[in-house]
Each structure stands twice: as structure tokens, then as C-alpha cells.
Amino acid sequence: MSRLLARLALVAGLLAAGPASAQTTGTPADHDALRRLMADAVRVVDDRDYATARRILAEPFVSTIETQQTFTDFEKLKAAFEDLYTRPVLRMKTIRFAAEADDFARIREGRYAIAQGPTREHFELADGRTFDVAGRWTAVASEENGAWKIEAIHMGVNYLDNPVLAAIEKSVVWFAAGGVALGVVLGFIGGWVFGRRRRAA
Incomplete structure (x- = not known):
């Protein structure tokens, strides 16, 4: 009986709390x-x-x-x-x-x-x-x-988890890669020109 009353009290409490x-x-x-x-x-x-x-x-x-x-x-x-x-x-x-x-x-x-x-x-x-x-x-x-x-x-x-920042990071990577590639090309051209001058001398 006491268990039933406890359950009824719990249900009544939930019903009272719901609308509030x-x-x-x-x-x-x-x-x-x-x-x-x-x-x-x-x-x-x-x-x-x-x-x-x-x-x-x-x-x-x-x-x-x-x-x-x-x-x-x-x-x-x-x-x-x-x-x-x-x-x-x-x-x-x-x-x-x-x-x-x-x-x-x-x-x-x-x-x-x-x-x-x-x-x-x-x-x-x-x-x-x-x-x-x-x-x-x-x-x-x-x-x-x-x-x-x-x-x-x-x-x-x-x-x-931000796609805009991911795009910025990708742009920075490509910019850095482009800078390295440009440095390699300029270094190759400079070495070739310098080598030709030495051979001409």
C-alpha cells in the first residue's frame, strides 16, 4: 500500500511540475x-x-x-x-x-x-x-x-571544425608551396647564369 501511494505521489508530482x-x-x-x-x-x-x-x-x-x-x-x-x-x-x-x-x-x-x-x-x-x-x-x-x-x-x-579556417589554412599552404617553388626556380636560373659566366671567363 505504501509503495502504491509513493507511486501515485510521484505521478502527481510529475503532472504538477509538467505545466509549470x-x-x-x-x-x-x-x-x-x-x-x-x-x-x-x-x-x-x-x-x-x-x-x-x-x-x-x-x-x-x-x-x-x-x-x-x-x-x-x-x-x-x-x-x-x-x-x-x-x-x-x-x-x-x-x-x-x-x-x-x-x-x-x-x-x-x-x-x-x-x-x-x-x-x-x-x-x-x-x-x-x-x-x-x-x-x-x-x-x-x-x-x-x-x-x-x-x-x-x-x-x-x-x-x-570550421570550413572557413580550413580554406585559410589551405591558402597559406599553397602560398608557402608557391614560395618554395619560386625559390627553387630562381635558384636554378641564378645557378645557370652564374655557371655560364664562370665558363665564359
Whole structure:
């Protein structure tokens, strides 16, 4: 009898805990607004939409991007992003960004929301190569005058399994191999010219 009561108590406890653990903070309108905020952030990356970026970023804000550079100044953040499309090495043609949330955002008193989830970025380089990189994001948003804005966002990728770094490493290897080959050729030509001069003398 005591064993049966213990089992019933366990089941009752699980049933009681289930709905509570599934409950979320904030209103449905809050979560709809936060989903729109995430969609806007994705559009900023895909379309280089800096007007939207200004609108959805709080002031002040802090942003740490995949290179682990941290920005608190909008113009410097914009310049770093534009550099991806003008740099001489691994210059980007397009970036397509997808983000999901692990769960509903946790909305705290004071109108702050915390959320995190996985990302998938598709890079197309100017030379035609493409890379898909998986990562993670964590963000803190706050409500200002009825609008949710990003206070802080941190992006991260797995640097131990990263196709972009693999491409850089391959480029370095080819550059080094090319330098060695050029040195061998120049050495051969120099030796041949020097040998001819000695024979002529």
C-alpha cells in the first residue's frame, strides 16, 4: 500500500511540475515582437540593411561577432561588416544567415528578455567557393517605449571544425608551396647564369 501511494505521489508530482515547467514568461504579444526582432536581425545580415540595424539596436549596445571582435559603436560595426565584401582575402559575395531560438525567450522584470539558439551561415566567396558554418547566438533585448531592441548579442562558431579556417589554412599552404617553388626556380636560373659566366671567363 505504501509503495502504491509513493507511486501515485510521484505521478502527481510529475503532472504538477509538467505545466509549470512548460509555462513561459511574458505575453504572447511580447514573444511575437521578439520573433519579429530576430527576423529583422536576419534581414540585416542577408541584405546589409543598416537602416533596420539602427532601428533594432538599443543605444548603447554591445555586439560580439564571429571573429570575437566586440563593438559598441554602430559605424565601426558597419565598417567591419562591409570589410567582408571588400577585403583582398576571402572576400564575400553573399552571406545568408539563419537563426533559431532554443525555446521561448525568458522575459525578466524590468522588461528584459534573454534568448539563445543555433545559427547556420552560408557564405559565397567572390571566387565562387561556398561554406556553411554552424554557430550559436545569445542575445539580451529590452523594451523601449513599446518596442523591443537588442541590448547585447554574442555570436560564436566552432573554431575546431570550421570550413572557413580550413580554406585559410589551405591558402597559406599553397602560398608557402608557391614560395618554395619560386625559390627553387630562381635558384636554378641564378645557378645557370652564374655557371655560364664562370665558363665564359
